[in-house]
Amino acid sequence: MRVTVLGYQSPYPGPGGATPGYLIETNEAKLLVDCGSGVLSQLGVHMPIYELDALLLSHYHHDHVADVGVLQYGLMVHQLFGQRPADKPLPIYAPALPEQQTKTLTYRDATRFFPLEEQSQLVIGDVHVSFRRTDHGDGDPCYAMRFVANGKTIVYGADSGPGTNWRGFVDGADLFICEGTYLDHNRPKTPNGHLSVRQAAELAQAHDCRSLLVTHLFHGYEESDVLGQAEAFVAGPVHAARIGLQIVL
Numbered sequence: 001m002r003v004t005v006l007g008y009q010s011p012y013p014g015p016g017g018a019t020p021g022y023l024i025e026t027n028e029a030k031l032l033v034d035c036g037s038g039v040l041s042q043l044g045v046h047m048p049i050y051e052l053d054a055l056l057l058s059h060y061h062h063d064h065v066a067d068v069g070v071l072q073y074g075l076m077v078h079q080l081f082g083q084r085p086a087d088k089p090l091p092i093y094a095p096a097l098p099e100q101q102t103k104t105l106t107y108r109d110a111t112r113f114f115p116l117e118e119q120s121q122l123v124i125g126d127v128h129v130s131f132r133r134t135d136h137g138d139g140d141p142c143y144a145m146r147f148v149a150n151g152k153t154i155v156y157g158a159d160s161g162p163g164t165n166w167r168g169f170v171d172g173a174d175l176f177i178c179e180g181t182y183l184d185h186n187r188p189k190t191p192n193g194h195l196s197v198r199q200a201a202e203l204a205q206a207h208d209c210r211s212l213l214v215t216h217l218f219h220g221y222e223e224s225d226v227l228g229q230a231e232a233f234v235a236g237p238v239h240a241a242r243i244g245l246q247i248v249l
Protein backbone atom coordinates (compact mmCIF):
# COMPACT_ATOMS: atom_id res chain seq x y z
CA MET A 1 0.00 0.00 0.00
CA ARG A 2 1.11 3.53 -0.66
CA VAL A 3 -0.35 6.63 0.96
CA THR A 4 0.17 10.10 -0.49
CA VAL A 5 -0.67 13.20 1.52
CA LEU A 6 -2.72 15.47 -0.74
CA GLY A 7 -3.77 17.80 2.06
CA TYR A 8 -3.35 17.84 5.84
CA GLN A 9 -4.01 21.38 7.02
CA SER A 10 -6.85 22.58 9.20
CA PRO A 11 -9.02 24.51 9.60
CA TYR A 12 -8.14 26.18 6.29
CA PRO A 13 -5.45 25.77 3.63
CA GLY A 14 -2.39 27.93 4.00
CA PRO A 15 -0.87 29.59 0.92
CA GLY A 16 -0.60 26.86 -1.75
CA GLY A 17 -1.85 24.34 0.78
CA ALA A 18 -4.77 21.97 1.20
CA THR A 19 -6.98 20.64 3.99
CA PRO A 20 -7.25 16.88 4.57
CA GLY A 21 -7.15 14.40 1.73
CA TYR A 22 -5.10 11.22 1.25
CA LEU A 23 -4.60 8.94 -1.72
CA ILE A 24 -4.31 5.26 -0.80
CA GLU A 25 -3.13 3.02 -3.63
CA THR A 26 -2.71 -0.71 -3.96
CA ASN A 27 -2.30 -2.99 -6.98
CA GLU A 28 -6.07 -3.01 -7.41
CA ALA A 29 -7.47 0.20 -5.94
CA LYS A 30 -7.03 3.95 -5.94
CA LEU A 31 -8.92 5.42 -3.00
CA LEU A 32 -9.35 9.07 -2.09
CA VAL A 33 -9.87 9.49 1.64
CA ASP A 34 -11.46 12.82 2.50
CA CYS A 35 -11.57 15.63 -0.02
CA GLY A 36 -10.71 18.94 1.56
CA SER A 37 -10.01 22.35 0.12
CA GLY A 38 -7.21 22.13 -2.47
CA VAL A 39 -7.14 18.33 -2.56
CA LEU A 40 -8.36 17.97 -6.14
CA SER A 41 -5.50 19.98 -7.62
CA GLN A 42 -3.02 17.92 -5.58
CA LEU A 43 -4.64 14.67 -6.71
CA GLY A 44 -4.01 15.65 -10.33
CA VAL A 45 -0.27 15.81 -9.60
CA HIS A 46 -0.29 12.06 -8.99
CA MET A 47 -2.97 10.56 -11.24
CA PRO A 48 -5.84 11.48 -13.55
CA ILE A 49 -8.83 12.13 -11.34
CA TYR A 50 -10.99 9.91 -13.57
CA GLU A 51 -9.03 6.82 -12.51
CA LEU A 52 -10.26 6.94 -8.91
CA ASP A 53 -12.09 3.84 -7.69
CA ALA A 54 -13.81 5.35 -4.64
CA LEU A 55 -14.04 8.33 -2.33
CA LEU A 56 -14.44 7.75 1.39
CA LEU A 57 -15.49 10.63 3.64
CA SER A 58 -14.95 10.53 7.38
CA HIS A 59 -17.48 13.28 8.14
CA TYR A 60 -18.96 16.41 6.66
CA HIS A 61 -16.98 19.24 8.21
CA HIS A 62 -15.89 21.73 5.56
CA ASP A 63 -12.18 21.05 5.85
CA HIS A 64 -12.83 17.39 4.86
CA VAL A 65 -15.38 17.83 2.06
CA ALA A 66 -14.78 21.23 0.46
CA ASP A 67 -13.64 19.84 -2.92
CA VAL A 68 -16.35 17.21 -3.39
CA GLY A 69 -18.42 19.45 -5.64
CA VAL A 70 -15.56 20.19 -8.03
CA LEU A 71 -14.62 16.49 -8.07
CA GLN A 72 -18.18 15.75 -9.19
CA TYR A 73 -17.97 18.37 -11.94
CA GLY A 74 -14.59 17.01 -13.02
CA LEU A 75 -15.81 13.44 -13.28
CA MET A 76 -18.89 14.55 -15.18
CA VAL A 77 -16.70 16.30 -17.75
CA HIS A 78 -14.35 13.31 -18.07
CA GLN A 79 -17.39 11.13 -18.72
CA LEU A 80 -18.47 13.55 -21.46
CA PHE A 81 -14.92 13.40 -22.87
CA GLY A 82 -15.10 9.59 -22.91
CA GLN A 83 -12.30 9.09 -20.38
CA ARG A 84 -14.54 7.53 -17.75
CA PRO A 85 -17.50 5.28 -18.57
CA ALA A 86 -20.82 7.06 -18.22
CA ASP A 87 -22.16 3.98 -16.43
CA LYS A 88 -19.39 4.09 -13.82
CA PRO A 89 -20.29 6.64 -11.16
CA LEU A 90 -17.62 7.09 -8.52
CA PRO A 91 -18.88 5.51 -5.29
CA ILE A 92 -18.80 7.94 -2.37
CA TYR A 93 -18.91 6.15 0.97
CA ALA A 94 -19.85 8.61 3.68
CA PRO A 95 -21.76 8.80 6.96
CA ALA A 96 -25.53 8.47 6.72
CA LEU A 97 -25.97 11.59 8.87
CA PRO A 98 -26.70 14.45 8.64
CA GLU A 99 -29.15 13.39 5.98
CA GLN A 100 -29.17 16.79 4.30
CA GLN A 101 -25.46 16.43 3.51
CA THR A 102 -25.90 13.00 1.94
CA LYS A 103 -28.28 14.42 -0.66
CA THR A 104 -25.46 16.20 -2.49
CA LEU A 105 -23.30 13.10 -2.92
CA THR A 106 -25.18 11.49 -5.79
CA TYR A 107 -24.63 13.73 -8.78
CA ARG A 108 -25.83 12.87 -12.31
CA ASP A 109 -23.85 9.81 -13.49
CA ALA A 110 -20.66 11.13 -11.93
CA THR A 111 -20.96 10.00 -8.31
CA ARG A 112 -23.20 7.77 -6.21
CA PHE A 113 -23.67 7.91 -2.44
CA PHE A 114 -23.40 4.80 -0.27
CA PRO A 115 -24.14 5.26 3.44
CA LEU A 116 -21.61 4.23 6.07
CA GLU A 117 -22.31 2.97 9.56
CA GLU A 118 -19.84 1.86 12.20
CA GLN A 119 -20.54 -1.77 11.30
CA SER A 120 -19.91 -1.25 7.58
CA GLN A 121 -17.31 -3.48 5.92
CA LEU A 122 -16.13 -2.69 2.41
CA VAL A 123 -14.01 -4.59 -0.04
CA ILE A 124 -12.69 -2.37 -2.84
CA GLY A 125 -10.31 -4.23 -5.12
CA ASP A 126 -7.80 -5.85 -2.77
CA VAL A 127 -8.51 -3.43 0.12
CA HIS A 128 -10.70 -4.30 3.12
CA VAL A 129 -12.05 -1.27 4.97
CA SER A 130 -13.71 -1.11 8.39
CA PHE A 131 -14.83 1.82 10.51
CA ARG A 132 -14.83 3.14 14.07
CA ARG A 133 -16.82 6.12 15.31
CA THR A 134 -14.63 8.81 16.83
CA ASP A 135 -15.09 11.37 19.57
CA HIS A 136 -15.74 14.33 17.30
CA GLY A 137 -18.47 16.79 16.46
CA ASP A 138 -21.80 17.76 17.85
CA GLY A 139 -23.74 14.52 17.49
CA ASP A 140 -23.21 13.59 13.86
CA PRO A 141 -20.86 10.70 13.22
CA CYS A 142 -17.22 10.87 12.20
CA TYR A 143 -15.57 7.58 11.24
CA ALA A 144 -11.97 6.50 11.47
CA MET A 145 -11.03 3.96 8.79
CA ARG A 146 -8.90 0.83 8.87
CA PHE A 147 -7.46 -0.25 5.50
CA VAL A 148 -6.02 -3.75 5.16
CA ALA A 149 -4.34 -5.01 1.99
CA ASN A 150 -1.52 -7.39 1.20
CA GLY A 151 -0.88 -8.06 4.88
CA LYS A 152 -0.46 -4.36 5.79
CA THR A 153 -2.74 -2.10 7.82
CA ILE A 154 -3.23 1.65 7.67
CA VAL A 155 -5.55 3.33 10.16
CA TYR A 156 -6.77 6.82 9.33
CA GLY A 157 -7.98 8.38 12.54
CA ALA A 158 -9.99 11.18 10.89
CA ASP A 159 -10.89 13.87 13.45
CA SER A 160 -10.81 12.31 16.88
CA GLY A 161 -10.79 13.58 20.43
CA PRO A 162 -9.41 11.77 23.48
CA GLY A 163 -12.74 9.99 24.07
CA THR A 164 -12.38 7.72 21.05
CA ASN A 165 -12.26 3.99 21.83
CA TRP A 166 -9.35 2.72 19.73
CA ARG A 167 -9.13 -0.74 21.30
CA GLY A 168 -9.12 -3.50 18.72
CA PHE A 169 -8.97 -1.02 15.85
CA VAL A 170 -5.62 0.72 15.77
CA ASP A 171 -3.53 -1.83 17.70
CA GLY A 172 -0.47 -2.93 15.77
CA ALA A 173 -1.23 -0.80 12.71
CA ASP A 174 1.67 -0.52 10.28
CA LEU A 175 0.80 3.16 9.93
CA PHE A 176 -1.45 5.31 12.10
CA ILE A 177 -2.47 8.54 10.39
CA CYS A 178 -3.46 10.45 13.50
CA GLU A 179 -4.58 13.99 13.95
CA GLY A 180 -2.49 16.29 16.09
CA THR A 181 -4.46 19.48 15.75
CA TYR A 182 -2.63 21.35 18.49
CA LEU A 183 0.87 22.08 19.56
CA ASP A 184 1.02 22.39 23.34
CA HIS A 185 0.67 26.16 23.43
CA ASN A 186 -2.62 26.04 21.47
CA ARG A 187 -4.16 23.08 23.25
CA PRO A 188 -7.57 23.96 24.73
CA LYS A 189 -8.12 23.34 28.43
CA THR A 190 -11.26 21.34 27.74
CA PRO A 191 -11.13 18.53 25.13
CA ASN A 192 -13.07 19.52 22.02
CA GLY A 193 -12.96 16.53 19.71
CA HIS A 194 -9.33 16.91 18.71
CA LEU A 195 -5.93 15.72 19.88
CA SER A 196 -2.64 17.47 20.36
CA VAL A 197 0.51 16.26 18.63
CA ARG A 198 1.70 15.00 22.02
CA GLN A 199 -1.51 13.03 22.57
CA ALA A 200 -1.30 11.53 19.07
CA ALA A 201 2.20 10.23 19.79
CA GLU A 202 1.19 8.82 23.17
CA LEU A 203 -1.80 7.10 21.59
CA ALA A 204 0.23 5.51 18.79
CA GLN A 205 2.83 4.30 21.29
CA ALA A 206 0.20 2.88 23.66
CA HIS A 207 -1.37 0.90 20.83
CA ASP A 208 1.85 -0.58 19.48
CA CYS A 209 1.62 1.15 16.11
CA ARG A 210 4.63 0.59 13.87
CA SER A 211 4.77 4.08 12.39
CA LEU A 212 2.97 7.39 12.84
CA LEU A 213 1.93 10.17 10.51
CA VAL A 214 0.81 13.24 12.48
CA THR A 215 -1.68 15.27 10.50
CA HIS A 216 -4.57 17.79 10.64
CA LEU A 217 -2.07 20.51 11.45
CA PHE A 218 -2.30 24.26 11.36
CA HIS A 219 -0.39 25.39 8.27
CA GLY A 220 1.83 27.72 10.27
CA TYR A 221 3.25 24.97 12.48
CA GLU A 222 6.93 24.14 12.00
CA GLU A 223 7.72 20.53 11.16
CA SER A 224 10.50 20.54 13.77
CA ASP A 225 8.01 21.56 16.50
CA VAL A 226 5.58 18.83 15.44
CA LEU A 227 8.27 16.16 15.48
CA GLY A 228 9.61 17.51 18.78
CA GLN A 229 6.23 17.16 20.47
CA ALA A 230 5.75 13.65 19.04
CA GLU A 231 8.72 12.36 21.06
CA ALA A 232 6.56 9.87 22.98
CA PHE A 233 6.34 7.66 19.91
CA VAL A 234 9.51 5.61 19.83
CA ALA A 235 8.25 2.36 18.29
CA GLY A 236 9.04 3.38 14.71
CA PRO A 237 9.26 6.26 12.26
CA VAL A 238 7.31 9.48 12.91
CA HIS A 239 6.29 11.70 10.00
CA ALA A 240 4.83 15.19 10.13
CA ALA A 241 2.35 15.56 7.28
CA ARG A 242 3.31 17.67 4.31
CA ILE A 243 1.79 17.86 0.87
CA GLY A 244 3.21 15.23 -1.46
CA LEU A 245 4.65 13.05 1.30
CA GLN A 246 4.44 9.38 0.27
CA ILE A 247 4.74 6.43 2.61
CA VAL A 248 5.03 2.94 1.15
CA LEU A 249 4.22 -0.07 3.30
Ligand SMILES: O=c1ccn([C@@H]2O[C@H](COP(=O)(O)O)[C@@H](O)[C@H]2O)c(=O)[nH]1
Binding pocket: 010, 011, 061, 063, 137, 159, 181, 188, 192, 193
Ligand atom coordinates in the same frame (compact mmCIF):
# COMPACT_ATOMS: atom_id res chain seq x y z
O1 LIG B 1 -10.69 25.13 19.41
C1 LIG B 1 -10.59 24.88 18.20
C2 LIG B 1 -11.68 24.48 17.42
C3 LIG B 1 -11.50 24.18 16.10
N1 LIG B 1 -10.28 24.29 15.53
C4 LIG B 1 -10.11 24.01 14.11
O2 LIG B 1 -11.31 24.26 13.39
C5 LIG B 1 -11.73 23.09 12.72
C6 LIG B 1 -13.21 22.94 12.77
O3 LIG B 1 -13.59 22.72 14.11
P1 LIG B 1 -14.36 21.38 14.55
O4 LIG B 1 -14.16 21.32 16.02
O5 LIG B 1 -13.72 20.22 13.85
O6 LIG B 1 -15.77 21.58 14.13
C7 LIG B 1 -11.03 21.94 13.42
O7 LIG B 1 -10.87 20.84 12.56
C8 LIG B 1 -9.74 22.56 13.85
O8 LIG B 1 -8.80 22.51 12.80
C9 LIG B 1 -9.23 24.67 16.28
O9 LIG B 1 -8.09 24.74 15.79
N2 LIG B 1 -9.40 24.96 17.60
